[in-house]
Structures are given as structure tokens and as C-alpha cells.
Amino acid sequence: MDKNGQSVQVEHHTEYNPRMIETKWQAFWQEHRSFEPVSIDTQKPKKYILSMFPYPSGAIHMGHVRNYCIGDALARHYRKNNFNVLHPMGWDAFGMPAENAAIKHKTHPKTWTYANIDTMRKELQSLGLSFSREREFATSDAIYTRFEQEFFIKMWEKGLIYRKEAYLNWCPKDQTVLANEQVIEGKCWRCDTPVVQKQMFQYYIKITDYADELLEDLESLEGHWPTQVITMQKNWIGRSRGLNFRFELDSHTKEQLDHQITHLEVFTTRADTIYGATYCAIAPEHPIVQKICEKGILESDVLSAIKAMQNSSIKERALSEKSGVPLNLFVIHPLTQERLPIWVANFVLMDYGSGAVMSVPAYDERDFEFAKKYHLPIKLVLATPEMQGMDSYRIDNDLQKAIIHEGAMIGGRFNGLIGDEAREQVIKYFEEQQWGEGVINYRLRDWGVSRQRYWGAPIPMVHCEECGIVPEKIENLPIVLPEDVNIDGEGNPLDKHPAWKQCLCPKCGKPAQRESDTMDTFVQSSWYFLRYSTPPSLWEKQAFDEASLRYWLNVDEYIGGIEHAILHLLYARFFTKVLRDLGYIHIDEPFANLLTQGMVLKNGAKMSKSKGNVVDPNSLVAQYGADTARLFVLFAAPPTRELEWNDSAVEGSFRFLKRLWDRSMYILPDFAQSDASALIDSQTCSLNKEEKEARKKVYEALQKSHEIFSKKQSGYAFNTLIAASMEAFNALSKQDNPRVWSEGYYILLHILEPIVPHICWELSERYFMCKNFQSIPVDKTALESQSVVYAITINGKKRAEVEMTLDLDQGQILENARASVAKWLKDANIKKEIVVPFKLVNFVI
């Protein structure tokens, strides 16, 4: 009844028709702008929930569905709890697949990309995800590129970007640079021509300048980011303390090198193993190699082995077996004066340390493998069990594997020193002798951002004959891509374009040429999360609105795949710090919390096109509806774990929703208020056990909901919340008090709304006249375990009374009962045990 005493019309009960209610509510949400945040609302707390944006490949897959359902549950929860919620979505739209499609299907990358975006937007919408539509953008939009180019210029001016020659995969036939994925078994993916390594100038961003801060700030993320991700980033940055020192070349070697090179500098993290060095290994690109090749004194097979190493990519080298050739050149060991041979080795990298190592096969796995292969001596110099108590150095070419544990140094001035202490003492001595110095090294490399491709953000630099390389003027931005290009896989389309490159030098005004490299797509994904904070009406004019940034950042919860543990997440952290130092933003770290969702598997393998085991989310939604899809992905596994596809679990999810729908007809027909708590209160005492039990289960589920969303139970275990809701629903079904039904439904719809929103909004509208969900407090009295007194009888004769709580199962009830009448049962032969729930237990003996 409503206030005027008139009965409220409840629509006649109908079949559960997900398609109908889902389209209805999706239209409603859009029309009412239900998910648009208030730009800045100082009256409310804010939450910024972000799922990693997708690459617009053309279709969403189950991994996306999972990722976005997790984020959506959080966003809806906070909205309901009176937060101002920013939950945006966009498109990581530049990248190679668009160009590959252009080559294959003769379409334009832009057409292809934006058509895919339209398709995928519809797919996401059909899932009822509560994204802000108004803040959506694609990173290929010119107004986004505009500011990325501005950042590039500011970074260049600050010395954070430089050019350096680097080796790239090059197809000599197509005259084009190839990405690693385009090199298949050493050959070009298009024409099968063997790929060579070609040196070309590339732009680099100095992420290494931030190595220390990136490492140190990981500490502040502990407890908020998965430990695994933090560890992976630490290892990737790879900070290590070591010794840089110079071996003197022997006199014959100096002569060979025309006295132009007199020393070989190496970097080691294991200065304590210095006496165990038996050879040196240098990178194929090392200056000594260059010099000796020029001299033309190497045997032709040695020369061709070196050429082969130089022509294989860094990735290939890492994957192939260790190999090398000796140069017949030697260094002098600074402590022992021994002559050690210099080898060229494929596992030594030119851009790490000094591109040369002292090789200590006894204590380093790579050196060991190499020494075994080429029969180089293996020398034990540390007191470890392998030394068998001997107290002077020992050659042991039969050693089975490299020794990785520490041991004390033996003999000489460092005798007895072990570990860090030993290393520091050796470093100190070398510094005193001026042979070398202690250094900190990082594995992290500067970030090469040049790509010789069309579908990317143009690097806003100009090549002028007079002025050199000059940044474009800010007022000339954006530098947009020409649309009339011929993309055929040969060369760089921007380079080939007849007119696009021609421009005027921003400095001297003379004719000049544009840079034709575009930026790595990781640049776009390094700042998109900052951009969403700014209202779209300002996007044209500024990168960010200061006040909006202050209000919305950090991202409170970032959700995405573990495959982004290193690159994307590290670059995003780095960009945040750079933009801070350029004065654009004020935060140090972008993502306060990170949730890495597990993979979606089918038949034990990751769902992927190549394995042919993908399930198309569209057909799932078409068959069962979005709510079933959402319920399934959140019920089948906790978010961080792997999710195994299971057809019958999908069925089960659908059946639960159908039952939820069908039994809604037991809700009080005249219950037209949106606050259910008034319903039961006065009646609590007169409820029977089943009714009390049902209420208890309902409030337990509600309490679980509070706990799970507030992270008291870590990892957002929505699966347990769904399980609790199902249990509550079953308990409700075991009683028939319409008031308990109504209250239970009211609360269950509230709990389930973040997970299965469409059905919840529909039933709430039908039965509770409400189009809004609010937070409901837990009725603590409902949670108390109710107890009853059982009569315990033997052969029908009452022997005892026992109070028991309602949550006990049959086994526990019997156990209590037996204990209470133990003295009568002691020697008896129990023939039968009968439990009458909530009343009595009878033993027949």
C-alpha cells in the first residue's frame, strides 16, 4: 500500500527474460547519465576505479569480460555507498595490428581502428558495464597526440630524451625495420628474407635517471600491490653494487691494437671471485672486436663467426646456446699477473656495464657453461665444500656445476673475508691502486621509443641542415598523420610520403624535414589514466585540469592482467614522476592499489585464438544474458586466481538468476517502500526458527558484502559473496513468511547489484519502487546464533535437556546428545538414532 492506502500495481509476474530487461536498463542508464561522475564534488568522498583499457583488436574476449566485471563491481559498490565514482574506459588505439590489417585487407589503419572501437564499445555496453561514456577517448585522437607531443618536447628540452645508434631488425628486401614479432626464425614475416641487424639512430627516454626513485618507491606500494609484481619490477630495475676495473692488455695485444686500446674495462658484482677469473669475454660489438676486425688479421672462420653473432638479435642471442670465439688477445690479471685470453661471446651485452666481463667459471653459471664448451680452465678460489678443505687455489675442470653459494676468500691480502665484506674490501683495494672503482649498476635500460611505422604518434622533431635536430613549436602541435598513405609493408610509410615530411625549421625558418619515426604505443598508455581526470570539455585546450587532477588522483584501484607487471606499469610510474617534475601533476605514484586478475583458461590452457579454445563473450550474452556472464566470471574463481571455463557453471549461474526471478513473486505485493528495515523489527521475537535462520543468512551475506568490498578479506573474493548470497536465498526458500521474504529480497538485490545489475534494478523497480541502491546497515541481532533446547530421550524416555545453536549439523547435534546421556549409553547397543530438528533426539537401544 502506498501512503494513500491505494494498492500499488505490481506488474504481473513474467518469465525471466534477460534480453528485455538488460536492454531496458542499459538504455535507462545511458539516458540518465547514471555513471557520469560529478567533475569535482567536495561533498562526497571519491573513488577512481580503473580497468586497463583494451587494444581495439576488433572483438572483446573473456579476459576483458573478467577484467571489466571486477572493476564494475567495485565501481557500482562505491557509487551505491555514496562515493563520487570515476570509472572510465578508452582505447589504446595505435599499434602494429592496424598496419598489418592494412597490408592484408587493403583498408586504412584509421578506418580499421575506429570501426573496431565502435564494435567493441557495443560489446562492452551489452555487458551493462558502468563506464563513464563521456570521458571515453582513443589514444589515436589528435587532441590526445597533441599533448603527448608536448610532453616529448618538454622532455627533450630537459635532456630526458636523446638520440643514440642502436641495432634494429632490418629486412634488406622490404627496406624496413621489423619488430621482434615480425622476425620469424630469423626471417622477415612477409618475404622470408633473412633479417640483418642494422644500426640506426633512435630516440631514447632516460628512464635510468629515475631508476633509484622507481626502486625506492616500490616500498610505498607494499601491501597495496601484489608482491609478485613488486618483485618483478625490482628485478627488472636490477640495481647491483659492483666493481668496474681495468685489465691491462699484454704487450703483444697492445701492439695488435696499434696501442690505441691499452686496457679492457669490466664490470663485476662478484669482486670476491677475482682470483678465479680464467678468461675475459667481450660483446660482439665491443670496440676491441671492431678494431681487430678492421686490421684484417683474423682467420676467416673466426671473422664469419663474429659476423653471425653481430647479425643475430639480442633476443635470439639470449635464446640460443652460449657460443664464442677466441681472439688470440690477452689481458694481465692485476693481482696475479697471469695472462688471460679474450673471447668474443654471444652472452655478453654491449649496453650493460662496459660490454666486457671477467669470466669466473667456477662461480658463474654462464661462464661455467662457456668454459665447459670450450675447455677453458675452472679455478676454485673460495672456501666452500667443493674445496674439500684445501687451502690454496685448485683447478677443477671436472666440476659438475657452478658454485653459487658464498665462501671465504683464500690466501693473500683478503684471506678469510666473505660475502659483502670481501667484495667491499676488494673494491676498496682496487680504488686505492686506482685500478677501478665501486659502482652501482642497473639492469634497467633507457627506453627506446622510436618506431619506424605509420600508425603511431609522430615524434615532433624536425631535421634541419643548419640547426640539426630541433623540436617543433608547441603552437604547431599536433603534428598529425597524413591520411593519404600507401601501406604495403615496404619501408616507413611516413618516410615515403611525397609531401608530409616537408616543413620549415622551427628555429631558422628554412626548409627542413619532419622526423618520420612514431612513438612506441607504451607512451600512450603511460598517461591515459591521468587524462580521464580532466572534464572532456577541457581536453582541447589543456593536458590536465589542475583541480581535477588533485581531486581524482591517485587511481584507487587499478585492475588488469599480470602480463603488464613490468613494462606498462613501470612506464606508467615513470611517466607520472616525469610529468610531476615537469610541473604538470603533483603525485609520485599513479596507482594506489593494484589487482592483477588471473587468466581465463579452457581445458587447462589459456584461452587464445592460436589454441582454438576461445569462448566468444557475445554468444554467451546472446544465449544467457549479461547478468549470467557476469555472475559466472565472478563466481567461478576469486579475481586473482585462474578461471577455468565451465559450461555447466554457466548453466548454474543462469538457473540461479532464474530462480531469483521466479520466487520474487513471494515478495509482499503491497510492500512499496524502499526501506525494508522497518519490516521486521517489531516482530523479531515472534519469528520461528526457519525464519530466524533465513534472516541470519541474509544478514551474514550482507556483512560479507561489507567485508569483501572494504578489503577486510583481501583480494575481493566475490565468489564467496555470491556463495553466501545463494545460501541466504536457499534459507529464505525454506520459510514462507512474506515479510522475511521481502526483507531478504530487498537485501539480496542490494548485495548482488554490483555483480548482476540488470536483474537487480528490474526487481527493485517492480517490487520496491526504487531505482537507487543505498548502503544498508547490518542488523546485528539477526546475526546472533539462535539456540533451542533439545530433549534427549532413550527409547522414548526423557533423560536430559541440551541447549544447542541453530547452525549445528546432524552430526554435531548427535554428538552433543550422546555426550549428555553417556552414562545410559555406555554399555548399550544403539540400534537407531533419530533427530527431530529443533526438538529432540531419541536413541533406540
Ligand code: ANZ
Ligand atoms: C664476475 C662474476 C663472478 C660475475 C661470479 C658473476 C658471478 P648483475 O648482477 O645482473 O648486475 N656481466 C657484467 N657485464 C656484463 C655484460 N655486459 N653482459 C653480460 N654479463 C655481464 O650481473 C653482473 C654480472 O654479470 C657481473 O658479475 C658479470 O659477471 C656479468 F661468480 O663478474 B660477474
Ligand code: ZN
Ligand atoms: Zn634550422
